[in-house]
Each structure stands twice: as structure tokens, then as C-alpha cells.
Amino acid sequence: MTAHNVSIALPDGRAYEIRIGSQLLGEPTSWQGLPKSAAALIVTNDRVAPYYLERLRSALLARHASVEALVLPDGEFHKDWVSLQTVMDTLLERQADRKTVLYALGGGVIGDLTGFAASIYMRGVPFVQVPTTLLAQVDSSVGGKTAINHPLGKNMIGTFYQPARVIADLDSLDTLPDRELRAGLAEVIKYGPIADAEFLTWIEVNLDALLSRDKAALAHAVRRSCEIKAWVVQQDERESGLRAILNFGHTFGHAIETGLGYGAWLHGEAVGCGMLLASDLSARTGRMPADFVDRMRRLLERTSLPVVAPALGVERYMSLMRGDKKSEAGEIRFVLIEALGRAGTHAAPDDLVAQVLETHGGA
Numbered sequence: 001m002t003a004h005n006v007s008i009a010l011p012d013g014r015a016y017e018i019r020i021g022s023q024l025l026g027e028p029t030s031w032q033g034l035p036k037s038a039a040a041l042i043v044t045n046d047r048v049a050p051y052y053l054e055r056l057r058s059a060l061l062a063r064h065a066s067v068e069a070l071v072l073p074d075g076e077f078h079k080d081w082v083s084l085q086t087v088m089d090t091l092l093e094r095q096a097d098r099k100t101v102l103y104a105l106g107g108g109v110i111g112d113l114t115g116f117a118a119s120i121y122m123r124g125v126p127f128v129q130v131p132t133t134l135l136a137q138v139d140s141s142v143g144g145k146t147a148i149n150h151p152l153g154k155n156m157i158g159t160f161y162q163p164a165r166v167i168a169d170l171d172s173l174d175t176l177p178d179r180e181l182r183a184g185l186a187e188v189i190k191y192g193p194i195a196d197a198e199f200l201t202w203i204e205v206n207l208d209a210l211l212s213r214d215k216a217a218l219a220h221a222v223r224r225s226c227e228i229k230a231w232v233v234q235q236d237e238r239e240s241g242l243r244a245i246l247n248f249g250h251t252f253g254h255a256i257e258t259g260l261g262y263g264a265w266l267h268g269e270a271v272g273c274g275m276l277l278a279s280d281l282s283a284r285t286g287r288m289p290a291d292f293v294d295r296m297r298r299l300l301e302r303t304s305l306p307v308v309a310p311a312l313g314v315e316r317y318m319s320l321m322r323g324d325k326k327s328e329a330g331e332i333r334f335v336l337i338e339a340l341g342r343a344g345t346h347a348a349p350d351d352l353v354a355q356v357l358e359t360h361g362g363a
């Protein structure tokens with residue numbers, strides 16, 4: 001399979017490539033052109049390390065005299081201060097200098113955490129994203145949002161800090177559990193209603209191929225998702241407007257993740273369910289026809305993503321969503337679909353939000 005590159009160009013001449021293909025980890029050209037330094041630190045977790053750590057380490061030894069690894073405990077629950085402190089301790093104990101390159105080997109949890117660490121260690125060292133989940137390949141490794149969670153809110157502490165490159169090796173998806181593959185598909189589905197109606201139809205037609213891990217279908221899904229994300233991020237790197245469309249389903253979704261405790265539902269599961277609720281809110285506010293909600297429900301059900309929200313109660317949802325980063329002066333703002341392939345950020349009447357929660361199990 002040939003590799004596909006998606007480029008992302010940002011202000012001040014900053015740019016980087018997202019390389020998508022097979023056998024990229026062991027391919028020397030994957031790493032060419034990246035900062036060459038004496039030392040590198042691979043940050044990964046105890047689930048991913050047995051599969052891919054040695055493969056990455058041996059590829060990097062051609063570029064760095066020393067390639068060390070930090071293996072963190074696995075899980076969303078560990079995207080926190082303690083893990084961040086562990087990365088800082090490791091860098092300081094090894095006297096890592098400001099040319100040290102960090103490599104994030106894993107899913108979105110490792111990517112967000114390592115990116116954040118790279119952005120603050122000595123006020124910034126280079127880092128490379130090596131995403132190994134579908135979700136990370138289609139979304140989290142691209143665009144430079146880094147963060148850790150706080151018990152009171154998801155991704156509340158973080159920075160915007162871009163990687164030097166993204167290496168999305170599709171072969172790493174071979175070992176991904178089915179539940180994680182389906183969670184990743186939630187973020188793929190997201191790109192259809194917000195930006196590309198044809199892509200939504202393509203996903204519907206090719207869903208069985210994606211679920212059976214057909215490499216060509218996965219390659220197309222990753223590439224198109226990255227193209228759309230790059231198109232958005234290039235226009236609005238720091239989310240002053242347009243970028244918020246990438247948060248479709250996340251206002252409800254983040255409330256679910258925080259409300260249940262991190263890790264109870266996967267991020268993609270919470271976003272999938274959140275997209276159904278946000279689709280319904282788009283219909284109830286008169287922006288979309290009711291059959292769009294049915295269409296989203298059918299697609300999410302076929303993907304085995306949850307379509308019944310956890311019953312946290314309307315007041316708890318409201319309180320959690322008021323803490324969302326898109327809120328302004330205590331007013332919750334939702335990403336709503338305005339037409340297939342177009343979205344925007346809007347406030348919504350509380351009674352309609354309550355109706356949505358009552359209809360889909362959240363109350």
C-alpha cells in the first residue's frame with residue numbers, strides 16, 4: 001500500500017506532515033527530516049509497549065544516540081497530573097536538554113499527555129505523534145490540542161502545541177480491540193455532518209468494510225478525516241471560531257465522561273452518544289429535519305456505539321456542560337448541524353436541552 005501524506009500549514013511558516021500508510025514504523029524515511037538530536041524519549045503505556053516499543057526504538061536508534069522509554073500505566077484515568085509529573089521527573093532525572101525529542105507512542109491519552117509535557121518542558125521541546133489507535137490517527141494526533149483531565153472537567157489543563165510530524169502506521173490497528181476501533185469510528189463519523197456530506201454517505205456504504213478492518217477502507221477513512229481536520233485547523237488553530245465544529249457531540253460527550261468518571265465510557269463512545277443528542281438538538285431548534293436524527297441513530301447503532309445516555313439527571317448534565325470550554329458567561333454553547341456538511345456553535349433553550357436528555361435516557 002502506498003503512503004499518503006496530508007500536510008498542515010500554520011501561521012509563521014509552521015508546517016508538518018501526517019504520514020499515513022503501512023509499515024511506517026520500521027521505514028527509515030518516516031523519520032527523515034525530523035529534528036536530529038542526541039537524545040529521544042518515547043512515552044508510551046504498558047498496553048502498547050509490548051507490541052510496538054522495540055520496533056520504534058530500533059528505528060530511532062539510527063537517528064538518536066540514546067533512545068529511552070517511559071512506560072506509563074494505561075487508561076484515560078491516568079491522563080492526569082501524576083502522569084505529567086512522571087514525564088517531568090523522567091526528563092529532569094536524565095538531564096534531558098531542550099533538543100530532546102519526545103515520541104508519543106499510543107492512543108489519544110498518550111498523545112495528549114506527551115504533547116502537553118513537550119510544550120512545557122524547558123518551555124518547549126519537539127515532539128512527534130505516533131498514533132496507534134484509530135481515534136488517534138483520525139483526530140487526536142493532528143492539530144496540536146494537548147491536555148490532561150481534571151476531576152471537575154475534561155481536558156481542562158493544556159496547551160496548543162503542534163507536533164513535528166504524525167506517523168500513522170495503519171498496521172498498528174491490527175492489534176486494536178474491537179471496542180476501541182468502534183470508538184475511533186465515532187470521530188470519523190463526526191467529520192461527515194460537520195464538513196462533508198459525501199463522506200457521511202461513504203461511511204454508511206463502507207461501514208462493514210471498516211468494521212472488518214479492510215485496509216483500503218481504513219486508509220481512506222484516516223486520510224479523509226485528517227484532510228478535514230487539517231482544513232479546519234489551518235484556518236483556526238486556537239479555536240477562536242471555526243475549529244469548534246470539531247467539538248460536535250463533545251458538549252454532551254465530555255459531560256458523560258466527567259460525570260461517570262474517566263474511563264467508564266470510552267471517549268469515542270461518549271462522543272458517539274453526544275452526537276445523537278446534538279443531532280436531536282439541531283432538529284428541535286429547527287435546523288435539521290427529524291429524519292437526520294434517525295439517520296445518525298442508525299449509523300451509530302450499526303457501529304455498536306451507545307445511543308442511550310447515562311441517567312445523570314438534567315441538572316447534573318447542565319452543571320457539567322456549563323463548565324465546558326465553549327461556554328460563555330455561564331451560557332452553554334453547542335455545536336449544531338445547520339445543513340448536512342455544515343455546523344456552527346449556538347446557544348439553545350434549556351427546555352429543549354432537557355427534552356433531548358429526557359428522550360435519550362439522560363434524565
Ligand SMILES: NC(=O)c1ccc[n+]([C@@H]2O[C@H](COP(=O)([O-])OP(=O)(O)OC[C@H]3O[C@@H](n4cnc5c(N)ncnc54)[C@H](O)[C@@H]3O)[C@@H](O)[C@H]2O)c1
Nearest residue numbers: 047074107108109132133135136139140145172175176267
Ligand atoms: N487532542 C485532540 O485533538 C483529541 C481529539 C480526540 C480525542 N482526544 C483525546 O484522546 C483520548 C482518547 O484516545 P483513544 O481513544 O486513542 O484512547 P487511549 O489512548 O486510551 O487508547 C485506547 C486503548 O487502546 C490501547 N491501545 C492503543 N493502541 C493500541 C494498539 N495498537 N493495539 C492495542 N491496544 C492499543 C490503549 O492502551 C488504550 O487501552 C481522550 O483522552 C480524548 O480526550 C484528543
Ligand SMILES: O=C(O)C(=O)C[C@@H](O)[C@H](O)[C@H](O)COP(=O)(O)O
Nearest residue numbers: 139143145154155243246247250325
Ligand atoms: O481538535 C479539536 O479541536 C477537537 O475538538 C477534537 C476533539 O475530538 C477532541 O476530543 C478535543 O480534545 C476536544 O477538545 P476540547 O477543547 O473540548 O477539550
Ligand SMILES: [Zn+2]
Nearest residue numbers: 187250267271
Ligand atoms: Zn474527541
